[in-house]
Amino acid sequence: MARSDSARDPGDLDALRAASDVLGIDALLSDDERGVRNRVRAFVDERIRPHIADWFDRAHFPAELAPALGELGLLGMELEGYGCPGRSAVQYGLAALELEAGDSGIRxxxxxxGSLAMGSIHRWGSEQQKQEWLPRMARGEVIGSFGLTEPTAGSDPSRMRTFARRDGEDWVLAGSKRWIGLASIAQLCVVWAQTEDGVRGFIVPADSPGLHITVLEPKLSLRASVQSELHFDDVRLPASAMLPGARGLRGPFSALNEARYGIVWGALGAGRDSYEAALRYALGREQFDRPIAGFQLTQQKLVDMVVELQKGALLALHLGRAKDAGILQPVQISLGKLNNVREALAIAREARTILGGNGVLLEHSPIRHAANLESVRTYEGTDEVHTLILGEHLTGIGAFR
Structure with a gap:
């Protein structure tokens, strides 16, 4: 029997993390990258962890955090100019990981x-649109949302029914969008709609006459976030509302790939936090006169978690370096999103088992992360969608229809 006095201290989180970095991945990061990570980690520890169980329980999104996240340089983090931070892809990924270690809703x-609303305006908007919106969004003074998914068009946006028709110099928007994050607290929504000239994007102010927003509730996942349904009852928009550079599904898909990249990293945060909660609990919880961390089955669970977290971190870092080099391909993002979310969910579920009955209490994070990851697994492309993207890449045969 192993000596209990040689067990690691469950209160020494830095030592636990050092031991868990079996492959020495931390050494692959630059000082600037570690600096960004450490600042975001400290923010999460101070501003999110003490409150997240309550926010989740009350289904409350803390919109008051937006200016603080802007001040930290996390909004539109990879974008250049217009008051945006212009950070690297790896730095953004590390920030996403730390935010989701707090909660998926915050990430x-x-x-x-940043990726969806600001990214669309930055890439496809006019100079006037960029100047008008991006600096305030980067500061967190204006919140944006992104309207693509519809009640009958989720994984197949080419079937969207929301339509924008010309009426003189104006556009008139009619239709519905569903599962639109932040819409009920946002000042604008980037809405994608069919037109006679294909799919186009529009900046729609939240106070537009004819726009009706309904919060989707109650939810059992992403409770510290907000999702809504939007109904456009002949919403009239000026010609200047259209994003001039976007034509066809390439517009929204480019934004989706940016968001999917962030998920590759973010999911690791939920997985890591679940693992750490289980490890610390196992070191401190005694049964049969010893810490449960000393039992073989518990150690197997912990080892399996670390193996997947280390592999997922190497995958995320590889994709981040490729993105910074300008060579990252969408199919590679699909592989990362598919793998890391799937494994993070498995880790959260397994971590909950180590906590036993106590694991269903919100004072412990794994069950909250597991619930959140059910949404993360679904949005920005389901497992099935990313599997078929990879399948088409491997075989050359599209299997979507």
Missing amino acids: TFVSVQ
Whole structure:
């Protein structure tokens, strides 16, 4: 029997993390990358962890965090100019990981704001649109949302029914969008709609006459976030509302790939936090006169978690380096999203078993992460969608229809 006095201290989180980095991945990061990670980690420890169980329980999204996240340089983090931070892909990934270690809902906010809404305006908007919206969004003064998914068009956006028709110099928007993150607290939504000239994007102010927003509730996942349904009852928009550079599904898909990249990293945060909660609990919980961390089956569970976290971290870092080099391909993002979310969910579920009955209490994070990851697994492309993207890449045969 192993001596209990040689067990690691469950209160020494730095030592536990050092031991868990079996492959020495931390040494592959630059000082600047570690600096970004450490600042975001400290923010999560101070501003999110003490409150997240309550926010999740009350289904409350803390919109008051938006300016603080902007001040930290996390909104539109990879974008250049217009008051945006212009950070690297790896730095953004590390920030996403630390945010999701706090909660998927907080990382989702940064993704919707920065990758989807701001990213669409930055890439496809006019100079006037960029100047008008991006600096304020980067500061967290204006919140944006992204309207693509519809009640009858989730995984197949080519079937969207929302339509924008010309009426003189204006556009008139009619239709519905569903599962739109942040919409009920946002000041604008980037909405994608069919037109006679193909799919186009529009900046729709939240106070537009004819726009009706309904919060989707109650939810059992992403409770510290907000998702809504949007109904456009002949919403009239000026010509200047259209994103001039976007034509066809390439517009929204480019934003989706940015968001999917962030998920590759973010899911690791939920997985890591679940693992750490289980490890610390196992070191401190005694049964049969010893810490349960000393039992073989518990150690097997912990080892399996670390193996997948280490592999997932190497995958995320590889994709981040490729993105910074300008050679990252969408199919590679699909592989990363498919693998890391799937494994993070398995880790969260297994971590809960180590906590036993106590694991269903919100004071412990794994069950919350597991619930959240059910949504993360579904949005920005389901497992099935990413599997078929990879399948088409491997075989050359599209299997979507």
